[in-house]
Amino acid sequence: DADVTQTPRNRITKTGKRIMLECSQTKGHDRMYWYRQDPGLGLRLIYYSFDVKDINKGEISDGYSVSRQAQAKFSLSLESAIPNQTALYFCATSRGPETGELFFGEGSRLTVL
């Protein structure tokens, strides 16, 4: 079983719909992240959390919100999806950024029509 699990893996939705992407991890890491990946742009940080009571915006947080329900769970919401939020979304965990090692989930491919 994967250490970082994302659901759903694929989702097609319509403009204006609310979408939630869920992430759970069994690595015991405090730090969790949500990234989006677009062709030619690399991975961009949406939100991150260093513990259950800590939520921080990344470089592209507009249009997104997150919830850290427990150490092991971090969900990403799109309150009203729009087509330019079509992307591949990754959840990741780490012991700390100093190591440079992020452990990624398998990704959630979201298409907004």
Place this chain on the structure above:
Amino acid sequence: RKEVEQDPGPFNVPEGATVAFNCTYSNSASQSFFWYRQDCRKEPKLLMSVYSSGNEDGRFTAQLNRASQYISLLIRDSKLSDSATYLCVVLEYGNKLVFGAGTILRVKS
């Protein structure tokens, strides 16, 4: 200017070839450097860290040039299984990890 820039490729090389990728970064205060590998439709995974003195891991060699603000990855004796996208990652001051857009490598038989 992007914080971390990579040649997107693709680099098409035959098996057994040696191939090198460069990556430049704009923030001179960057602290640490890494190479990740991402297979098609998969998640990125850490390949190796890049140390100031350069480091090797089997067929892979990473180099850092702080004066010119670039890092490199050299792959010797390329294998078909090396085909992937290679992401350059920089840890900036304030513990911010910045990803390059990646370089595509295709190794052909």
